[in-house]
Amino acid sequence: xxxRIALPEIDTFSAWRDVARRLISAxxxxxxxxxxxxxxxxxxxxxxxxxxxxxTITVPKSFVSLARxxxxxxxxxxxxxxxxxxxxxxxxxxxxxxxxxxxxSRLNRMAKEVGRDRHKMHAFLRFREIGDPxxxxxxxxxxxxxxxxxxxxxxxxxxxxxxxxxxxxxxxxLSAHFEGGTxxxxxxxxxxxxxxxxxxxLWRVYFRNIFNPxxxxxxxxxxxxxxxxxxxxxxxADIPELIATAEARVxxxxxxxxxxxxKRAEVIKARGKNRDT
Amino acid sequence: MSxxxxxxxxxILSDAAKYDASCASSGGQKRTxxxxxxxxxxxxxxxxxxxxPDGRCISLLKIxxxxxxxxxxxxxxxxxxxxxxxxRFTPEEVVTLTLEFYRRNYIEGLFLSSGIIKSxxxxxADMVRIAKxxxxxxxxxxxxxxxxxxxxxxxxxxxxxxYADRLSINVELPTDSGVKTFxxxxxxxxxxxxxxxxxxxxxxxxxxxxxxxxPPKFAPAGQSTQMIVGADGANDSTILRTSSRxxxxxxxxxxxxxxxxxxxxxxxALPLIKPPLIREHRLYQADWLLRFxxxxxxxxxxxxxxxxxxxxxxxxxxxxxxxxxxxxxxDVNRADREMLLRIPGIGQRSVGRILSTRRHRTLRxxxxxxxxxxLKQARPFITLxxxxxxxxxDTEHLRARFAxxxxxxxxx
Numbered sequence: 210x211x212x213r214i215a216l217p218e219i220d221t222f223s224a225w226r227d228v229a230r231r232l233i234s235a236x237x238x239x240x241x242x243x244x245x246x247x248x249x250x251x252x253x254x255x256x257x258x259x260x261x262x263x264x265t266i267t268v269p270k271s272f273v274s275l276a277r278x279x280x281x282x283x284x285x286x287x288x289x290x291x292x293x294x295x296x297x298x299x300x301x302x303x304x305x306x307x308x309x310x311x312x313x314s315r316l317n318r319m320a321k322e323v324g325r326d327r328h329k330m331h332a333f334l335r336f337r338e339i340g341d342p343x344x345x346x347x348x349x350x351x352x353x354x355x356x357x358x359x360x361x362x363x364x365x366x367x368x369x370x371x372x373x374x375x376x377x378x379x380x381x382x383l384s385a386h387f388e389g390g391t392x393x394x395x396x397x398x399x400x401x402x403x404x405x406x407x408x409x410x411l412w413r414v415y416f417r418n419i420f421n422p423x424x425x426x427x428x429x430x431x432x433x434x435x436x437x438x439x440x441x442x443x444x445x446a447d448i449p450e451l452i453a454t455a456e457a458r459v460x461x462x463x464x465x466x467x468x469x470x471x472k473r474a475e476v477i478k479a480r481g482k483n484r485d486t
Numbered sequence: 487m488s489x490x491x492x493x494x495x496x497x498i499l500s501d502a503a504k505y506d507a508s509c510a511s512s513g514g515q516k517r518t519x520x521x522x523x524x525x526x527x528x529x530x531x532x533x534x535x536x537x538x539p540d541g542r543c544i545s546l547l548k549i550x551x552x553x554x555x556x557x558x559x560x561x562x563x564x565x566x567x568x569x570x571x572x573x574r575f576t577p578e579e580v581v582t583l584t585l586e587f588y589r590r591n592y593i594e595g596l597f598l599s600s601g602i603i604k605s606x607x608x609x610x611a612d613m614v615r616i617a618k619x620x621x622x623x624x625x626x627x628x629x630x631x632x633x634x635x636x637x638x639x640x641x642x643x644x645x646x647x648x649y650a651d652r653l654s655i656n657v658e659l660p661t662d663s664g665v666k667t668f669x670x671x672x673x674x675x676x677x678x679x680x681x682x683x684x685x686x687x688x689x690x691x692x693x694x695x696x697x698x699x700x701p702p703k704f705a706p707a708g709q710s711t712q713m714i715v716g717a718d719g720a721n722d723s724t725i726l727r728t729s730s731r732x733x734x735x736x737x738x739x740x741x742x743x744x745x746x747x748x749x750x751x752x753x754x755a756l757p758l759i760k761p762p763l764i765r766e767h768r769l770y771q772a773d774w775l776l777r778f779x780x781x782x783x784x785x786x787x788x789x790x791x792x793x794x795x796x797x798x799x800x801x802x803x804x805x806x807x808x809x810x811x812x813x814x815x816x817d818v819n820r821a822d823r824e825m826l827l828r829i830p831g832i833g834q835r836s837v838g839r840i841l842s843t844r845r846h847r848t849l850r851x852x853x854x855x856x857x858x859x860x861l862k863q864a865r866p867f868i869t870l871x872x873x874x875x876x877x878x879x880d881t882e883h884l885r886a887r888f889a890x891x892x893x894x895x896x897x898x
Contacts, residue, residue: 307847308856309850311856314857332535338589369529371519372520373625411493411586415500417497421504426541427541428541429540478566
């Protein structure tokens with residue numbers, strides 16, 4: 210018979226840490242616990258956890274930073290894996306330094322994947338203005354589809370950066386709202402229809418013109434900006450045309466005969482020489 | 487001339503800015519707008535907000551204030567003798583574009599450069615005004631990189647450093663003779679003087695005063711520069727020696743290498759070529775070895791080709807290892823950090839992991855794989871508890887295992 214523990218969808222890490230500390234102190238081994246996020250499937254043979262006293266245990270710092278990321282991975286065994294590692298670290302905390310250990314390298318890989326997902330969210334999320342541009346606090350909104358439960362760990366970046374505006378970030382799993390300096394999380398929604406934003410057109414002008422057709426390197430682009438992100442990035446709509454016309458543009462540059470310098474060039478250059486003497 | 491719209495100006499002045507390789511937003515002083523009284527933050531590590539099909543990162547709004555220019559640098563799209571369309575932003579337009587793009591999370595900040603108009607001082611003063619507007623009037627706390635005009639008055643450069651996270655001055659070409667030939671109005675001595683001034687300002691402002699107070703930071707993300715590769719005849723050894731001098735002499739954060747790339751309305755004095763992208767890539771790899779792997783510039787130069795260039799087929803670390811086979815195989819369980827860093831296929835991070843794990847037990851082949859080492863490359867150069875390369879290290883054909891296969895000819 211095992212114990213069932215349902216962790217909340219918001220503030221999952223603190224909840225996991227709190228209960229994991231108690232479980233370690235009560236010496237309940239990993240194989241006796243069934244973890245879940247939210248109140249999911251009921252296991253007929255599981256029983257709820259008896260009340261355990263609050264407790265603290267010491268763990269290496271690097272375990273905490275590993276857990277803080279890996280906990281948001283979509284792998285359903287993440288809570289179990291973290292607890293199993295914590296269990297193993299309890300008698301021997303130096304184990305965390307063993308980067309060749311299978312348990313640790315697997316969790317590190319998961320943490321890295323969440324870290325990358327968060328980084329891409331910081332990079333590729335696009336706000337649209339949805340309120341009055343002259344209001345004292347302007348209002349923006351964005352839709353993003355992360356690959357893991359990445360919204361919550363991604364939020365400090367947005368509150369640090371966009372402090373003087375109100376904004377919402379919608380994802381299929383959860384939504385975040387920052388209003389008047391206060392952050393709150395609500396349920397996820399389906400992709401909302403955000404109003405068009407004229408600045409997006411200027412941004413696309415920039416994207417098209419900063420591209421250098423003589424240096425096409427598609428692998429370098431797609432390895433850093435995989436196609437799965439494109440559908441929510443306004444500038445990505447221009448990519449196919451930029452690629453299709455690049456070669457012809459380069460050929461045209463090479464074939465164009467040198468032109469005569471404009472008349473003003475001589476005047477300006479003469480003026481420069483006079484100043485030097 | 488008809489009045490240009492903001493959109494037209496943006497098209498012209500971003501097109502004119504794209505030949506500058508740098509778009510980095512790293513290393514700035516950490517700031518936030520959590521207090522709600524401004525906009526923007528600097529995280530310290532920089533973010534690429536998009537990639538264009540040239541594989542380059544868009545981190546900053548990289549634009550020219552104007553592409554009017556009184557100089558005639560042969561390789562430059564904006565030289566006075568070119569017939570490209572000209573435009574000029576007002577300071578307010580640059581400020582608006584930066585802020586509006588920033589609020590939508592398109593960019594980390596602004597990288598502002600300019601053609602030289604009227605005089606170097608006039609141009610620099612306008613650029614400083616834009617940075618000042620952003621910082622003081624709009625409380626912009628994102629990243630600002632200003633391309634400094636080398637001939638501008640020292641006072642203006644000093645002011646620029648108070649508003650900008652990074653300053654840069656392009657050395658343009660790897661040798662002084664190259665600059666004289668292709669950028670006749672620019673003076674390499676003056677360029678270096680300006681770089682020294684930036685270095686000295688930065689040093690002067692990092693010391694505390696007798697009261698223990700720190701003066702306002704000067705260009706906290708340091709200074710960088712750019713060299714064009716493939717326009718003049720300089721070989722890779724010459725280029726890397728120049729970089730090495732710049733890193734040590736002027737404390738530069740980065741040297742960027744920009745493969746000379748075809749431009750519209752090119753000069754007859756400099757025929758267009760296909761940009762040497764692999765060469766540029768190898769130079770960056772060698773640059774990394776200089777800065778983070780303890781290599782000396784002469785060691786890299788010696789393991790290149792006879793004409794003083796890097797081997798285009800294999801990376802410079804592997805090239806060095808192949809020329810120094812007597813030092814291999816290295817015992818991963820015993821070698822010191824310096825030697826571990828020299829093993830092909832093993833990066834800085836893997837070295838850190840090896841050292842940390844080694845304190846507890848002896849490493850095996852699979853451990854290295856889990857640590858993220860590139861074993862295909864490292865294999866002939868290492869020994870582990872359960873791995874020995876035998877004769878592999880010394881085989882004659884070792885280079886051929888790594889170099890790309892010659893391409894099969896195709897029927898036309």
